[in-house]
Structure formats: structure tokens, C-alpha cells
Amino acid sequence: MNIGEIARRAGVSRSTVSYSLSGKRPVAPTTRKRIQDVIDELGYRPNATARALKEGRTRTIGLVIPPAGNRLNHMQLDFVASVVDAAARADLDVLLSPSGGDHDKSFERLISERRVDGVILMEIRVEDARVGRLQQARLPFVGIGHTAGDEEMCWIDVDYAGLIRHTVRHLADLGHRKVALVNRSPELVAAGYGPALRAAEGFAAATAERGVTGIDVPCGDDARSGQDLLAALLDAHPDLTALTTINEAALPGIQRALDDAGLVVPQDFSVTGVAATLWAEDFRPPLTAADVPALDMGDKAVALLVERIASPSTPPRHILLAPPVSLRSSTGAAPAHRAAPAEKAAATRS
Amino acid sequence: MNIGEIARRAGVSRSTVSYSLSGKRPVAPTTRKRIQDVIDELGYRPNATARALKEGRTRTIGLVIPPAGNRLNHMQLDFVASVVDAAARADLDVLLSPSGGDHDKSFERLISERRVDGVILMEIRVEDARVGRLQQARLPFVGIGHTAGDEEMCWIDVDYAGLIRHTVRHLADLGHRKVALVNRSPELVAAGYGPALRAAEGFAAATAERGVTGIDVPCGDDARSGQDLLAALLDAHPDLTALTTINEAALPGIQRALDDAGLVVPQDFSVTGVAATLWAEDFRPPLTAADVPALDMGDKAVALLVERIASPSTPPRHILLAPPVSLRSSTGAAPAHRAAPAEKAAATRS
DNA sequence: TTGTAAGCGTTATCAC
DNA sequence: GTGATAACGCTTACAA
Numbered sequence: 001m002n003i004g005e006i007a008r009r010a011g012v013s014r015s016t017v018s019y020s021l022s023g024k025r026p027v028a029p030t031t032r033k034r035i036q037d038v039i040d041e042l043g044y045r046p047n048a049t050a051r052a053l054k055e056g057r058t059r060t061i062g063l064v065i066p067p068a069g070n071r072l073n074h075m076q077l078d079f080v081a082s083v084v085d086a087a088a089r090a091d092l093d094v095l096l097s098p099s100g101g102d103h104d105k106s107f108e109r110l111i112s113e114r115r116v117d118g119v120i121l122m123e124i125r126v127e128d129a130r131v132g133r134l135q136q137a138r139l140p141f142v143g144i145g146h147t148a149g150d151e152e153m154c155w156i157d158v159d160y161a162g163l164i165r166h167t168v169r170h171l172a173d174l175g176h177r178k179v180a181l182v183n184r185s186p187e188l189v190a191a192g193y194g195p196a197l198r199a200a201e202g203f204a205a206a207t208a209e210r211g212v213t214g215i216d217v218p219c220g221d222d223a224r225s226g227q228d229l230l231a232a233l234l235d236a237h238p239d240l241t242a243l244t245t246i247n248e249a250a251l252p253g254i255q256r257a258l259d260d261a262g263l264v265v266p267q268d269f270s271v272t273g274v275a276a277t278l279w280a281e282d283f284r285p286p287l288t289a290a291d292v293p294a295l296d297m298g299d300k301a302v303a304l305l306v307e308r309i310a311s312p313s314t315p316p317r318h319i320l321l322a323p324p325v326s327l328r329s330s331t332g333a334a335p336a337h338r339a340a341p342a343e344k345a346a347a348t349r350s
Numbered sequence: 351m352n353i354g355e356i357a358r359r360a361g362v363s364r365s366t367v368s369y370s371l372s373g374k375r376p377v378a379p380t381t382r383k384r385i386q387d388v389i390d391e392l393g394y395r396p397n398a399t400a401r402a403l404k405e406g407r408t409r410t411i412g413l414v415i416p417p418a419g420n421r422l423n424h425m426q427l428d429f430v431a432s433v434v435d436a437a438a439r440a441d442l443d444v445l446l447s448p449s450g451g452d453h454d455k456s457f458e459r460l461i462s463e464r465r466v467d468g469v470i471l472m473e474i475r476v477e478d479a480r481v482g483r484l485q486q487a488r489l490p491f492v493g494i495g496h497t498a499g500d501e502e503m504c505w506i507d508v509d510y511a512g513l514i515r516h517t518v519r520h521l522a523d524l525g526h527r528k529v530a531l532v533n534r535s536p537e538l539v540a541a542g543y544g545p546a547l548r549a550a551e552g553f554a555a556a557t558a559e560r561g562v563t564g565i566d567v568p569c570g571d572d573a574r575s576g577q578d579l580l581a582a583l584l585d586a587h588p589d590l591t592a593l594t595t596i597n598e599a600a601l602p603g604i605q606r607a608l609d610d611a612g613l614v615v616p617q618d619f620s621v622t623g624v625a626a627t628l629w630a631e632d633f634r635p636p637l638t639a640a641d642v643p644a645l646d647m648g649d650k651a652v653a654l655l656v657e658r659i660a661s662p663s664t665p666p667r668h669i670l671l672a673p674p675v676s677l678r679s680s681t682g683a684a685p686a687h688r689a690a691p692a693e694k695a696a697a698t699r700s
Numbered sequence: 701t702t703g704t705a706a707g708c709g710t711t712a713t714c715a716c
Numbered sequence: 717g718t719g720a721t722a723a724c725g726c727t728t729a730c731a732a
Contacts, residue, residue: 048463050709088456106438113398400725
């Protein structure tokens with residue numbers, strides 16, 4: 001079933017069918033009707049591949065996601081969902097490419113075989129070879145996260161430094177004098193993962209500014225790591241009374257370690273950070289946190305990419321999102337000193 | 351940069367370049383080297399669109415996922431990740447289509463514009479118009495889940511009925527006389543969602559077989575719903591001592607409701623079900639459950655689809671997975687009667 | 701061993 | 717208002 005078949009059955013030429021469909025040149029109403037009837041009857045739709053070849057664009061965008069090994073967290077998941085949705089609204093399809101390393105087969109296919117009109121690149125590292133590859137291929141792209149000094153590319157990012165600074169100030173205002181940053185995994189930190197680095201920057205700046213003692217520790221991206229880490233931390237620092245984090249996946253573990261230590265949030269210990277709304281509201285009590293607007297980011301990323309595909313020569317735009325910190329119930333005034341369960345029991349008795 | 355340019359620079363014809371690349375006809379070593387040098391220098395890769403048009407296949411498969419509204423659970427997520435991975439290994443790209451309703455734009459694009467060589471259809475409903483649409487379009491596809499009586503399609507499914515039956519028997523063997531099935535959301539049950547229906551079937555059969563009282567209740571796919579539901583259930587049925595579930599997302603809520611009621615697992619209450627390994631191991635204590643092999647399913651789905659694309663006329667194959675129930679620590683002998691916290695305190699004192 | 705040319709299904713230019 | 721026809725970039729039968 002192709003345009004020639006439709007033309008034959010409607011008794012017109014192929015170009016007339018094409019024009020009738022695109023409206024790029026007037027077609028007599030009677031002819032148009034005749035053509036439309038045949039099309040409806042046969043359920044014809046122009047072949048996307050042929051159209052792409054002719055038009056020089058695929059109406060498809062690539063979404064480069066972290067490889068399967070690193071399980072996507074809820075923030076990333078929401079982002080993917082919203083990209084796919086926004087793309088569908090713009091009549092674009094989304095091709096997925098799981099790629100972490102620099103010489104990934106599927107990424108390379110996407111780029112060099114020109115399967116897509118543009119790319120959204122998730123989880124950019126501070127040094128990221130894929131950026132250069134995309135620029136070299138002259139393929140429009142939008143990064144989620146930004147590289148070191150590069151202003152030559154479009155990106156959208158969350159202002160992790162600013163947000164972590166915000167949360168630290170909030171804790172300092174509540175009287176906390178020793179605060180931990182539970183960062184992302186040691187691997188990511190070592191790999192120069194932007195959010196981890198910038199969170200650390202913001203943390204260092206804010207603790208210095210407010211004269212509080214800061215402990216910056218990486219933590220595996222899962223509940224168990226969170227639990228183990230916090231247990232060790234509480235043990236090593238009896239005067240630690242608060243933490244801030246960008247490690248969503250560790251939150252359930254953090255919660256458990258606090259439970260196990262008999263610490264009540266926020267009376268005995270305050271917790272805050274940057275997280276997807278879902279995680280924040282799933283914490284008990286609900287987490288005072290900067291809610292990452294992942295859904296919004298997907299929309300914005302697609303919009304930016306569409307714009308860039310349309311006019312590749314305009315100067316690249318950058319969007320740095322700084323969502324407000326939502327005050328929920330997981331932060332409170334610093335306790336005089338952090339009671340151990342035994343002391344608490346004693347205090348209750350007296 | 352196209353094949354003509356390479357041919358020109360290497361001083362050969364386009365077909366020689368093509369053959370040199372595909373190996374489908376011998377090329378003199380010297381010529382081949384000359385061509386390869388030019389290709390390497392210019393980083394040429396054949397245009398996927400043109401190749402697809404010529405060959406009549408896109409080397410792309412479609413993955414139809416539930417729309418963004420319904421947040422994917424971890425099982426689905428693992429499945430998507432493994433499909434993308436397996437596809438990449440088979441040098442196939444994956445086009446994502448979020449579609450729930452029957453007349454979805456992006457689904458229709460996928461099918462009728464022939465953007466893909468085959469489709470993996472997630473979350474099939476017992477009556478699913480998309481199945482008919484795919485058959486009509488003669489597009490190879492593999493369903494995750496199966497429709498009512500249809501043996502005319504390829505599918506992979508988890509044997510929810512069998513697994514739930516297994517878990518109920520296990521509970522009955524431990525002496526539990528009243529057991530609940532925490533099913534998926536009321537909407538899904540009403541929509542004729544296969545796993546929910548089949549879990550209910552298996553539950554009904556097993557409770558009848560063992561003469562235990564079964565309570566089959568739907569539950570929203572989130573922690574809060576799980577918490578509310580279980581609290582109500584414990585209240586309404588003081589003699590309820592165990593539950594089985596296929597609702598992963600409700601597990602954290604179930605855990606909380608049990609905590610709140612002062613019930614210790616498995617001494618006071620047993621919990622089991624069907625879940626992704628991650629959730630099972632995240633439960634406290636680790637959940638005795640049938641671990642859904644989501645990663646394995648992705649691999650199998652791609653393999654099945656590839657096979658089907660290669661030979662569309664062979665009789666469709668069906669794979670019904672019945673992973674074993676992993677004994678962990680969340681099930682135990684039924685208590686004489688379920689102690690309320692007050693009674694427990696009394697018991698401890700005596 | 702290599703070159704020529706047809707054709708995949710479109711769109712768009714030119715001619716009528 | 718409509719029809720022939722040349723591309724788009726590739727693969728492959730046919731010729732040499």
C-alpha cells in the first residue's frame with residue numbers, strides 16, 4: 001500500500017495525492033474527495049522512511065539514557081516519561097539509547113547513521129566525550145546537566161549547588177552545628193558527575209559561610225547503602241544532628257538507620273535535601289526538600305530541542321532550574337545534644 | 351557525506367563501496383583498503399533511512415509502554431531496561447510509544463507509517479484493540495500478558511494464578527486460616543487487567559482447595575493506599591493473619607500499617623506475594639515471594655520478536671513464566687490468635 | 701574484479 | 717488544476 005496505489009485507484013497522479021495530503025498546492029474539491037475516499041477505505045498513511053529520506057529529517061529524537069546497569073531513579077524516570085509525552089504531543093517519536101561509556105554502539109548508530117533529528121542527553125558528566133561527538137556530527141542536542149566551561153551547548157540543569165546551599169542555611173538557621181551531606185555513589189563522584197560535584201561545592205560554600213561543621217560523604221544509590229552509611233555516621237559523630245542529601249534512593253535506608261538508632265525526626269534529627277516529590281512525600285515525616293520538577297524538565301527539554309532543530313544557528317540557551325525548598329516536617333530546631341536511646345529512656349524515667 | 355562521496359574519493363563506483371561494506375561480493379584487497387581509508391578518514395556510516403527504504407526494514411522495534419500518567423513500577427522499569435539492552439545487543443533500536451487508549455496517535459504512527467519492524471506490547475488487557483490493530487497491519491509483535499482466548503499471537507506472561515496459588519498453599523501449610531489478597535488498583539481490576547484477574551482466580555482456587563477464608567481486595571498502586579487498606583483490613587478482620595499480594599507499590603505502605611498496628615512479621619503476621627527481587631529484598635524482613643524475572647523477560651521478549659520478524663509464518667509461541675517462590679523471612683506459623691498491641695503488652699508482663 | 705542502472709516511496713520542481 | 721519526473725542515499729541484479 002503506497003501512494004502510487006492510491007493514485008491509481010483514484011485515477012490521479014501520485015503528486016496530486018501528495019499535495020492533497022499536504023495541502024501545499026490547491027486540489028479541486030471533487031478530486032480531493034475522491035482521493036480521500038480511497039485513502040479512508042484502504043487506511044493509507046505515507047511511509048515514514050520514504051518521507052524521511054526525501055525530507056532529510058526523521059521526525060524522531062534520540063533520548064540517551066544511562067545504561068541498564070544503573071537503575072534509573074524516580075527523578076530520571078519521571079523525566080523520561082515526560083520527554084516521551086512531550087515528544088508525542090509534538091508528533092515526534094523517541095528513540096532510546098542506553099549509553100554510558102564513550103564508545104557505545106547504539107549511541108554511535110543514532111548519531112552517525114542519522115536516525116534522529118536531535119538528541120536529549122541525560123546524565124552528562126563534567127567531561128563528556130559524547131558532547132564533542134554530537135557537536136562534530138552537527139546534530140542538535142540538549143544536555144541534561146552541563147559540562148565544565150562549555151557555553152556552546154544547550155542545557156537544562158537543576159541548580160544543585162544553590163539548592164544544597166539553601167538547605168544547609170535552613171539547617172544552620174535552626175541551630176544545627178554539624179551537618180552531613182549524603183552525596184551520590186563514590187563511583188559517580190569519581191566519574192565527575194555534575195550534580196554530585198555541584199552539591200559538594202554548594203555544601204562546602206554554605207557550611208563555610210555559616211560556620212557549621214560539614215561532613216561530605218558519598219553513598220551508594222540504594223537503601224542498604226543509605227542505612228549502613230548513616231549508622232556509621234551516627235556512630236562516628238555523636239554531635240551530628242542533621243543531614244541534607246541529593247541521594248533519593250538512599251532515603252528509605254536513612255529512615256531505617258534513624259529508626260534503628262531510636263532517633264525521632266525532626267525532634268532528634270533533621271533531614272532535608274533535593275528529591276522528586278514522590279520520594280519527599282513518602283518519607284516519614286514528609287521531607288522538607290527542594291522538589292526536582294522532573295516532569296517540567298522533560299517538557300522544557302523537548303521544547304528546547306525542537307527550537308534548536310528548527311534554527312540550529314541561534315545562540316544556545318541554558319536553563320538552570322532552582323525550585324523552592326518545600327517546607328514539610330522533617331526539619332526542626334537542633335536538639336541540645338543528640339540523645340542516645342539509653343539516655344532518652346533515662347530522661348523519660350526521671 | 352554519502353556513499354557517492356566515498357566512491358568518488360576512492361575512485362570506485364558506489365556499488366563497490368556498498369559491497370566492500372557488506373561483504374556480499376568479493377572486493378580486491380587493494381580496493382577495499384583504499385575505500386576503508388576514505389571511510390575512516392571521513393567517518394562515514396551509511397544513512398539508516400536510505401538503507402531502511404531500500405531494504406524494507408527499519409532495524410527498529412517499537413516498545414509500547416503504559417502512558418506517563420500511570421507511573422511505571424519497578425518490574426516494568428526493569429523490563430523496559432532489559433528490552434532496550436537486549437535490542438542494542440541485536441543491533442536494533444527501540445522506539446518508545448506511550449499508549450493506553452485504543453486510538454493513540456503515537457501507536458498509530460508506529461503501525462501505519464511502518465516505522466518499526468515489530469512491536470513489543472506491554473500491559474495487554476484481556477480485551478485489547480491494539481492486538482487486532484497489529485494483526486491487521488501484519489506487523490510482528492509479542493505481547494507481555496495474554497488476551498482471553500487468543501492463541502494466534504506470541505506472548506510472554508508471568509503465571510500469576512499459579513504463583514498466587516503457590517503462596518496461598520504455603521500460608522495454609524503454615525496454619526493460616528484467613529488470608530487476604532491485596533490486588534492491583536480498582537481501576538485495573540475493572541479494566542480487565544490480566545495479572546489482577548488471574549491473581550484473583552488463583553487465589554479463589556487455592557483458598558477453596560485448602561478451605562481457608564480468602565479476602566480479595568483491590569488496592570491503589572502506591573504506598574499510601576497500601577497503608578490505608580491494610581489498616582482497614584486489620585481492623586475489620588481481627589482473625590486475619592496473613593496476606594499475599596501482586597501489588598509491589600503497596601508494599602511499603604503495608605509495612606507501615608503493620609508497624610503502626612504493632613504487629614511483628616512473621617511472628618504476628620505473614621506477608622508474601624509476587625514481586626521484583628528489589629522490592630522483595632527491601633521489605634523487612636525480606637519478603638518470601640515469587641521473584642518476577644523482569645530482566646529475563648525483556649531478553650526473551652526481544653528474542654521472540656526477532657524470531658517472529660525473521661519468520662512471521664511460524665506458529666506463534668507462548669512463554670508462561672513460573673519463577674519459584676523464594677523463601678525469605680516474612681512468613682511463619684500462624685499465631686494462635688493475632689494479638690493486639692495491648693494484649694501483647696499484657697502477655698509480656700505475665 | 702568492477703561498473704551501470706533500477707528501484708525502494710516520498711516530495712517538489714517544472715511543464716502543461 | 718493536474719501530471720510527468722527528478723531527486724533523497726542506499727542495495728543489488730545484471731553487464732562487462
